Amino acid sequence: MLIRLAFRNIWRNRRRTLITMFSMAFGLALAIFFISWGAGVYARLINQAVRLQAGHVTLEHPGYRDAPAVDLFVPGSSKIIEELSQWPEVERVKPIVLGQGMAKSGAGSLGVAVVGVLPSAEAASSPLVKNLSQGKYLADNDGPWCVVGKKLALKLNLGVGKKLVIATNDVGGNLVEELCRVKGIYDTGSDEIDTYLVQVPIGFARNLFRMPEDSVTQLGVILRKADFQKRVLKRLSGHFPAGRVAARAWQEVMPEVASYIRMDKSSNWIFQAILLFLVLFTIFNTMLMSVLERRREFAVLMALGTKPSQIASLIFFESAFLGALGCAAGIVLGGVVALVFNVVGIDLAWFVKEGISISGFALSTRIYSKVTPGILLVPSILVFAAILVVSVIPMRRAVKFSIADVLR
Amino acid sequence: MDAIVTVSNVVKNYGQDHVVTAALSGVSLRLEPGDFAVMAGPSGSGKSTLLNIIGGLDRPTSGSVSIEGRELASLSDADLSRLRRDRIGFIFQGYNLIPVMTALENAEYVLMLQGAPAARRREKVLAVLAEVGLSGLENRYPRELSGGQQQRVAIARAIAAEPALILADEPTANVDSRTGDSLIALMRRLNEKGATFLFSTHDPAVMAKARRLIVLKDGLVESDSEK
Ligand SMILES: Nc1ncnc2c1ncn2[C@@H]1O[C@H](COP(=O)(O)OP(=O)(O)OP(=O)(O)O)[C@@H](O)[C@H]1O
Ligand SMILES: [Mg+2]
Numbered sequence: 001m002l003i004r005l006a007f008r009n010i011w012r013n014r015r016r017t018l019i020t021m022f023s024m025a026f027g028l029a030l031a032i033f034f035i036s037w038g039a040g041v042y043a044r045l046i047n048q049a050v051r052l053q054a055g056h057v058t059l060e061h062p063g064y065r066d067a068p069a070v071d072l073f074v075p076g077s078s079k080i081i082e083e084l085s086q087w088p089e090v091e092r093v094k095p096i097v098l099g100q101g102m103a104k105s106g107a108g109s110l111g112v113a114v115v116g117v118l119p120s121a122e123a124a125s126s127p128l129v130k131n132l133s134q135g136k137y138l139a140d141n142d143g144p145w146c147v148v149g150k151k152l153a154l155k156l157n158l159g160v161g162k163k164l165v166i167a168t169n170d171v172g173g174n175l176v177e178e179l180c181r182v183k184g185i186y187d188t189g190s191d192e193i194d195t196y197l198v199q200v201p202i203g204f205a206r207n208l209f210r211m212p213e214d215s216v217t218q219l220g221v222i223l224r225k226a227d228f229q230k231r232v233l234k235r236l237s238g239h240f241p242a243g244r245v246a247a248r249a250w251q252e253v254m255p256e257v258a259s260y261i262r263m264d265k266s267s268n269w270i271f272q273a274i275l276l277f278l279v280l281f282t283i284f285n286t287m288l289m290s291v292l293e294r295r296r297e298f299a300v301l302m303a304l305g306t307k308p309s310q311i312a313s314l315i316f317f318e319s320a321f322l323g324a325l326g327c328a329a330g331i332v333l334g335g336v337v338a339l340v341f342n343v344v345g346i347d348l349a350w351f352v353k354e355g356i357s358i359s360g361f362a363l364s365t366r367i368y369s370k371v372t373p374g375i376l377l378v379p380s381i382l383v384f385a386a387i388l389v390v391s392v393i394p395m396r397r398a399v400k401f402s403i404a405d406v407l408r
Numbered sequence: 409m410d411a412i413v414t415v416s417n418v419v420k421n422y423g424q425d426h427v428v429t430a431a432l433s434g435v436s437l438r439l440e441p442g443d444f445a446v447m448a449g450p451s452g453s454g455k456s457t458l459l460n461i462i463g464g465l466d467r468p469t470s471g472s473v474s475i476e477g478r479e480l481a482s483l484s485d486a487d488l489s490r491l492r493r494d495r496i497g498f499i500f501q502g503y504n505l506i507p508v509m510t511a512l513e514n515a516e517y518v519l520m521l522q523g524a525p526a527a528r529r530r531e532k533v534l535a536v537l538a539e540v541g542l543s544g545l546e547n548r549y550p551r552e553l554s555g556g557q558q559q560r561v562a563i564a565r566a567i568a569a570e571p572a573l574i575l576a577d578e579p580t581a582n583v584d585s586r587t588g589d590s591l592i593a594l595m596r597r598l599n600e601k602g603a604t605f606l607f608s609t610h611d612p613a614v615m616a617k618a619r620r621l622i623v624l625k626d627g628l629v630e631s632d633s634e635k
Contacts, residue, residue: 001520008508300504303465304565305493305521307486404466407500408456 002310006317010325013290020286021326024383027279028330029337031272031379036338037346038268039370042261046226049257050250051125052193054096055220056229057236058253062246065253070099070209070217071171074245077216087235089228090221094121097205098217101168103148103198107157112198114166116205125222128186128199135160135184142201144180149194150187158182166198170210178208276379280386283326287319287394298398299406308399315398319391327380335376341369410477412573412604413439413462418471420457420627431457433627434471439573439606444599446618447608453624455608456577462606463496463575464488476572493521497566499576499607503558505550505565511537511557512546515564522569536564540594556587563591567598574598576607580614592617 010017050056059080061072074080081093097116102109119138123129128147129137138145146166148158158164160182167177180200188194200208206215223232229249236247251258291298298311345368420432432454439445447455460466462473464480473480475495483491492498497518505514516533524532537546540560550558559579566574579595580588592614599605615621623630 005506005508012508296504297506300498300500301506301517302489303463303492303498303500304518305489305491305496307489310521402466404457404460407460407465407504 002314003317006314007321010318010322016286017322020283020322021329023282024279024326025329025333027275028379029334031275032334032376033337036369036371036375039375040368043370044367045257048127049254051222052127054218054253056223056226056250057221057232058248059219059245062243073211073215073217075212075215077214077219080219084221089223089232091224092121092125092222094118094220095202095216096218096220097202097211099168099209101166103156104165104167105156105158110152110155113196114205115197115199116202117199118202128188131186131188132184133187137184138201144178144204145183146180146198146200147184147186148182148198150185151191151195153185166208168208172210176208276383279383283323283387284390287391291315291394291398295401295406299403302403311399312395315395316391319387323384323387327384331376331380338369338371342371411438412441412476414474415462416472418461418468418473420461421469430627435629437622437629437632439604441604443604443620445606445620445622446615447622447624448615449624454627455624459575459577459608463498464492493518495572497571497574499562499566499579501578501581503562505558505561507550510547510549511542511561514561515568517565518569533568536568540564556583559583559591563594567603573604578608580609580611
């Protein structure tokens with residue numbers, strides 16, 4: 001009976017209920033939208049970063065992380081690639097030879113990262129290949145060719161077909177130099193990458209650093225889904241003989257990206273908390289108002305023998321119904337908005353002409369929001385739980401009065 | 409026979425410390441089963457205050473009230489709620505129906521509180537609504553009823569659970585005199601079937617119909633006469 005009464009009561013002031021529902025829905029939808037959008041940005045950032053660099057999980061020499069050097073390599077890479085490629089979670093494994101060097105041309109010289117890659121693997125996964133603005137990307141059987149960034153080409157006055165000398169130390173510490181020609185120039189929009197990264201065929205890089213056949217600096221394991229990372233890391237721990245190969249999470253390999261996401265999340269968190277608090281306040285305010293203006297009615301109910309606890313339950317049910325309606329509306333509205341932007345994306349090119357780059361990784365300006373059940377449900381569940389808690393106040397206000405005074 | 413209501417030496421003061429209003433200054437009276445008592449007296453004489461105290465809606469400053477031999481001061485709030493639910497019916501000056509419930513639901517509210525089975529409840533309430541002349545209007549909401557009709561629903565609500573005592577504060581004050589007459593006639597009929605009534609009024613026509621007239625003045629019983 002109380003439940004039926006509660007349900008009718010919330011529809012009594014239809015306009016107020018609808019306004020409350022709508023503003024709750026609006027607030028929740030906004031929260032859901034921002035969370036899903038943030039998640040979309042992070043997912044995209046992670047996806048681009050791991051594909052451009054060394055995968056969701058990176059296999060490398062155990063000592064490499066602390067003191068990166070070309071002599072800390074992983075031998076016998078093709079066997080590992082072959083094996084891991086069979087794993088259902090793994091999309092592909094790309095071999096990488098990585099070292100520092102100087103790029104020299106007639107116009108000057110600049111410190112660069114020399115990245116030896118397997119061009120076919122790169123072409124299939126790296127965003128860099130898609131951003132080639134001049135010339136062609138490397139092919140697997142290429143000899144001394146390289147691709148450089150637009151900024152580096154500008155500084156060293158390079159063009160497609162021009163010569164470039166790379167000087168570095170080999171695994172034995174000897175000074176070595178090799179000549180190569182520019183095959184393509186890419187433009188990712190990120191200054192860091194466009195001046196710093198020189199890609200060469202992996203064979204050329206091994207030769208340059210005098211690394212043994214089939215050895216690599218890193219194996220970048222690209223997963224079918226970012227969520228598989230934990231599972232794969234678990235499977236990899238203890239997989240290799242101790243001290244030979246270490247498996248690292250991308251968060252360890254690219255700490256700047258991980259810390260950017262962490263910081264961005266925590267600043268968003270404050271914003272979300274304020275938003276959810278406002279949503280909570282809306283319904284709290286409505287409930288308090290509706291209780292205060294019905295005191296006379298509660299006094300009548302109590303005069304007829306209704307117990308204060310029954311009145312309090314009535315208010316509790318009303319809060320719960322109204323809260324559930326508002327949260328449901330919020331989930332629906334937020335879900336629709338998030339799904340729309342999940343499909344069409346938001347093009348930020350209008351706002352940021354230069355393109356977006358986050359800790360050195362250029363992102364496309366079209367961002368797609370990411371929708372998961374958690375993103376949809378968690379804000380509403382939090383708000384709903386909070387509603388049940390704060391409804392204690394209107395509940396108490398509904399029974400705390402002198403019946404005689406109110407009925408007078 | 410035991411009294412339904414015993415009021416002894418009830419004093420009620422409002423306000424604290426400096427400005428104290430004495431609403432009741434020592435009222436004693438007994439209501440016997442079957443009484444149809446009308447309380448009259450000038451405005452501010454303490455009629456509402458006394459009804460509230462008898463109904464356990466307010467507590468006296470001193471003195472005691474018992475209903476069917478149970479001393480109200482000794483009852484907890486929960487016991488008071490139960491006493492009101494099971495033994496006392498209230499009729500208010502403003503009809504004070506619950507707007508989201510139909511006439512039928514308003515009238516059966518107390519029976520629902522008592523947990524009476526739905527079928528028996530329906531049967532009982534339909535009979536009571538017929539008794540107060542509302543047959544055919546059972547499913548209307550209060551806003552769809554006239555003032556007099558609403559007050560009939562309120563009377564039905566007060567009597568449906570067959571309380572021992574029905575307290576009414578100026579039940580006819582908000583309706584025209586013809587409706588008022590018919591409401592009093594209705595209450596008389598119910599009284600003849602055994603309900604005990606105590607109500608307040610300003611209306612001389614109503615006082616004329618009383619079987620017992622209690623006149624309050626300045627918080628004291630000025631006269632108490634059977635007719
Ligand atoms: N809550 C209160 N605070 C202070 N004084 C009060 C309060 N309630 C009633 N009084 C005073 O107590 C006295 C009795 O009031 P009560 O309402 O019982 O009179 P009444 O006989 O019912 O009058 P009426 O015929 O106008 O309804 C009045 O003087 C009134 O001002
Ligand atoms: Mg009065």
